[in-house]
Amino acid sequence: MQIRPATDADRDAIWKIFHEIVAASDTYAFDPKMSREEALAYWFRADTRTYVAEKNGRVVGTYILKPNQLGSGSHVANAAFMVAPASERLGVGRRMAEHCLSEARRKGFRAIQFNFVVSTNTSAIHLWEQLGFKIVGTLPGAFRHPEKGYVDVYVMFRSLP
Amino acid sequence: MQIRPATDADRDAIWKIFHEIVAASDTYAFDPKMSREEALAYWFRADTRTYVAEKNGRVVGTYILKPNQLGSGSHVANAAFMVAPASERLGVGRRMAEHCLSEARRKGFRAIQFNFVVSTNTSAIHLWEQLGFKIVGTLPGAFRHPEKGYVDVYVMFRSLP
Numbered sequence: 135m136q137i138r139p140a141t142d143a144d145r146d147a148i149w150k151i152f153h154e155i156v157a158a159s160d161t162y163a164f165d166p167k168m169s170r171e172e173a174l175a176y177w178f179r180a181d182t183r184t185y186v187a188e189k190n191g192r193v194v195g196t197y198i199l200k201p202n203q204l205g206s207g208s209h210v211a212n213a214a215f216m217v218a219p220a221s222e223r224l225g226v227g228r229r230m231a232e233h234c235l236s237e238a239r240r241k242g243f244r245a246i247q248f249n250f251v252v253s254t255n256t257s258a259i260h261l262w263e264q265l266g267f268k269i270v271g272t273l274p275g276a277f278r279h280p281e282k283g284y285v286d287v288y289v290m291f292r293s294l295p
Numbered sequence: 296m297q298i299r300p301a302t303d304a305d306r307d308a309i310w311k312i313f314h315e316i317v318a319a320s321d322t323y324a325f326d327p328k329m330s331r332e333e334a335l336a337y338w339f340r341a342d343t344r345t346y347v348a349e350k351n352g353r354v355v356g357t358y359i360l361k362p363n364q365l366g367s368g369s370h371v372a373n374a375a376f377m378v379a380p381a382s383e384r385l386g387v388g389r390r391m392a393e394h395c396l397s398e399a400r401r402k403g404f405r406a407i408q409f410n411f412v413v414s415t416n417t418s419a420i421h422l423w424e425q426l427g428f429k430i431v432g433t434l435p436g437a438f439r440h441p442e443k444g445y446v447d448v449y450v451m452f453r454s455l456p
Contacts, residue, residue, distance in 0.1 A: 156366075159366065159367055162366075163364035163365055163366050163367050163368030163369070164365050164366050165365040165366045166366055168365075202437075203324035203411060203437075204324055204325050204326040204329075205317075205320065205323075205324050205325050205326045205327055206320055206324050206438055206439040206440070206441075207324030207411065207437055207438055207439070207448070208324070209439060209445075210434070210437050244436070244445075245435070245436070245437070247434060247437070249410070250364060250368065270432050270433055270434060270435070271431050271432015271433065271434075271450045272431055272432070273371070273408060273431060273432075273450070273452060274406070274431070274452065274454065275405070275406070275454075276363075276364075276368055276371050276406070276408070277367055277368055278367040278368075278370060279367070280367075284370075284405075287368070289432045289434070289450055291434060291435065293435065293436075
């Protein structure tokens with residue numbers, strides 16, 4: 135598996151993953167009717183670095199890394215990860231997360247924050263905890279899960295010493 | 296004091312307040328070099344309701360109310376408040392906050408969340424706590440204060456039953 139900066143040639147593959155994940159509506163608070171154009175504009179914003187994980191020439195995951203706030207909050211990064219549903223449980227998320235920690239350090243960020251980790255997404259939470267993230271906040275009922283109704287959302291944080 | 300939806304005629308007054316507050320760099324994580332155009336685009340986004348507090352015909356404060364997340368997170372509102380430095384400690388913030396709670400309820404939001412309350416901004420934190428907000432998260436060193444260095448930031452949350 136190779137992880138590298140995304141190029142324009144990856145846009146179709148990224149949109150395919152994005153669309154599948156957002157349509158499932160069980161991990162991200164995006165508008166499920168978000169268009170291809172809106173999704174790619176968000177994933178390729180000017181302040182955002184976009185990466186893909188490639189395996190046997192196919193894009194199996196993508197992630198973004200950006201400042202979580204501007205100005206006096208820009209030393210804390212934010213990241214978001216998406217793994218193609220067909221490639222789940224193959225370690226793609228972990229590889230991208232490790233790559234992300236190293237990129238964030240390299241770019242001089244002092245910490246990484248996830249603003250919105252849905253509490254039912256236990257495999258992601260388990261991975262973040264293994265990688266040194268801590269739950270630093272709980273947002274009561276902040277996510278409307280398609281099957282479980284209103285569930286809590288975690289804010290997770292990891293310093294990069 | 297009257298609180299009402301902002302109009303295009305308020306843009307100059309809003310920019311004046313915004314610019315003063317962002318230049319001080321001690322409460323908000325905006326880029327202090329943010330242009331008038333960028334600031335007003337942010338304050339008047341399509342998904343955002345913008346209000347002003349007016350006293351004797353002068354705009355003395357402004358606030359915005361919007362969904363904090365899209366899709367399955369859009370039942371939680373986010374708000375941001377700015378009081379003209381010359382009108383501080385006159386109850387403008389409290390009046391806007393009460394107005395905001397009532398507007399958020401009226402629009403059907405189930406809760407309000409503040410993502411980034413700088414821990415040294417004790418008068419704001421005191422006001423939010425009086426109005427029923429609770430600190431639900433602490434982001435270690437997430438704000439670089441111009442005098443105090445890296446300080447913690449709170450996530451605050453209030454249900455709207």
